[in-house]
Amino acid sequence: MINKLSKRINNLPVSATLAMAAKARELKENGIDIIGLSLGEPDFNTPDFIKEAAIKAIENNYNSYTPVDGYVDLKKSICKKFKRDNDLDYQPDQIVVSTGAKQSIANTVQVLVNPGDDVLLVAPYWVSYSAIVTLAEGNPIEIRSDISNDFKISPLQLENAITKNTKLVIINSPNNPSGSVYTEQEYKALAKVLDKYPEIFILSDEIYEHINYGVPHFSFAKIPSMFNRTITVNGLAKAFAMTGWRIGYIGAPNWIAKACTKMQGQITSGTNCIAQRACISALEAPVSKIKYMVDEFKLRRKLIINLLKDIKGFKLNEPKGAFYVFPDISSFFGTTIKGKKINNASDFAIYLLEQAHVATVTGDAFGSPNNIRISYAASNENIVNAVNRIKKAVTIG
């Protein structure tokens, strides 16, 4: 059959995280006992006080179209959150609420990037950044980091990647997939480089802000010279166990927020009314209310690191945030395990799925071809069983 689809969609890669999760689901439905560690999704229920707010919203007949950029009282709660957690002074007209942080990022890229513009991505980066940039006909340009520098880039690397075509830099701390957290000093050193290039914008993805195990979170927009050039992205999915509720938001210069609203008004309109009402309760609550989940993730981090460290060929750093480990498994490249040739990280992830029945994600999708991503947003039992299976599958003899 002739392919009648647009070049745009034909050239778009499938989201590797979602594809692996779908594959794991399909195998499970066919009776195969898969342990899914591919998706970054808390295995907790949304806290009761948030669910109650949603039920109340339904009872109070919140059922109409919502303002494209979000309810005013939700935007005010977001401004308060930015002040309380990040010491950032955003006004409601600088906030746009969207259907997940993914849409917040897509809006921002669509309104800033022209065809041919370069967008710098710090590899490893979240899978969808490059696809979103490509959709906007921009060029995703990788700045590589690896386990030897704790998956962080230096100011010199940033400087060397900048050209006259650079329009936007996407940064992400705590990072998905590496878990690295930039310190205030490290971000200030990067900002010093960007001070020399006032025409470049910065998208700071802070969705894992609260999933942090000790290095204080620092918002890039807190640097005075960066505030008017930074789009701060955040959302409720990870810290509040609300992945399916689909609420993300930006704090941005007013003219960018207005453009994002215009974009969203033609594509999805205002996001879901019930979820928005529930998010007000979530954001107004003290952060201590969700600490039990972060404490649990911290224990699981320790558990999975200790178990994985025992597997020959796995090289690990200690992630300081998010809920992923990102081992370097390149020592397996070029080897044959149980009759299966492993040439790259994708081969390795597929081998783990087929042989160990554990779903992970190849590092290729994150611009980091020596690694695989394993999510530990899973029960202790699943973590222990999964690592045992991986160990058995990769141990020769």
Ligand code: GLU
């Ligand atoms: N952000 C999560 C992840 O990286 C959810 C899946 C996705 O949207 O990519 O696993």
